[in-house]
Amino acid sequence: MIYEQIDRNKRKTYLIFFVFFLILAAIGSFLGLYFFDNLYSGIVIALVIAIVYTLITYFQSTSIVMQMNGARKLNSAKDAPDLWHIVEDLSMVADIPLPDIYIIDDPSPNAFATGRDPQHSAVAVTSGLYKMMDREELEGVLAHEVSHIRNYDIRVSTISVALSSAIILICSIIGNAYRWWIPMRDDDRDNNNSGAIRIVLWVVGLVFAIIGPLIASLVQMAISRNREYLADVSGAELTRNPQGLINALGKLEESTKPMKRVDDASAALYIDDPTKKKHFSGLFDTHPPLDKRIEALKKTFQ
Numbered sequence: 001m002i003y004e005q006i007d008r009n010k011r012k013t014y015l016i017f018f019v020f021f022l023i024l025a026a027i028g029s030f031l032g033l034y035f036f037d038n039l040y041s042g043i044v045i046a047l048v049i050a051i052v053y054t055l056i057t058y059f060q061s062t063s064i065v066m067q068m069n070g071a072r073k074l075n076s077a078k079d080a081p082d083l084w085h086i087v088e089d090l091s092m093v094a095d096i097p098l099p100d101i102y103i104i105d106d107p108s109p110n111a112f113a114t115g116r117d118p119q120h121s122a123v124a125v126t127s128g129l130y131k132m133m134d135r136e137e138l139e140g141v142l143a144h145e146v147s148h149i150r151n152y153d154i155r156v157s158t159i160s161v162a163l164s165s166a167i168i169l170i171c172s173i174i175g176n177a178y179r180w181w182i183p184m185r186d187d188d189r190d191n192n193n194s195g196a197i198r199i200v201l202w203v204v205g206l207v208f209a210i211i212g213p214l215i216a217s218l219v220q221m222a223i224s225r226n227r228e229y230l231a232d233v234s235g236a237e238l239t240r241n242p243q244g245l246i247n248a249l250g251k252l253e254e255s256t257k258p259m260k261r262v263d264d265a266s267a268a269l270y271i272d273d274p275t276k277k278k279h280f281s282g283l284f285d286t287h288p289p290l291d292k293r294i295e296a297l298k299k300t301f302q
Contacts (some may be wrong), residue, residue, distance in 0.1 A: 140239060
């Protein structure tokens, strides 16, 4: 089951690349036609920005995400003995290197894992979660996060966060530079077919430039919702005690306090939505409802 899940996540990585780069190509076409009067220039610029941004984020994902969320690294077990030893034990059971461990000073209970692979990974918990959960519940939450690491969910998440951020950055650049207008070339006006194609591409690119960040966020959220169910089951298998995670999710469901500092690009990484926002259709939710996750665990293990 675990190896099948890892294979699925690898395939998801390719799918994420494909979908995000389609969005980038559409935005790039608008960028090229609108500002440079050249379709391919804009696509190349958009892809170069995205690739550079993604590579930087990919190889520096832990430090970047932890900085964005105000996390501080624990240097030894003395800083938080229970937390350190639970992560240490779970890492041995999961057969992965010990991740770096971080604390976020925030009373809202939450946790997440990040990194590009098990050799370059980290877990973070809020001070609120550390105080709220008993050892069994804390173990359940951390097993969930260690499962994200073992199953390479963190790679999928890192790439989706990086590409989503890159799309938002490019659209922001376009928005700030929108006052610049380079008109369509005269020879394109004389060539009806060429002009029509350029107009269609311009319109498509404009639409994606406007809704690109929304589409990128929707793709990222859909991926996040799916991986949470998988990590719940994998985490319960690690501890052989699903009740610990069930109880922890129950406490998270009762907590309605949002985190004080939340980076939108990394909100989907958390075990529960850190903004505590509820949307009518569920389409914009970064996480599946906690009651459904609890129900799924009970059906699987009880």
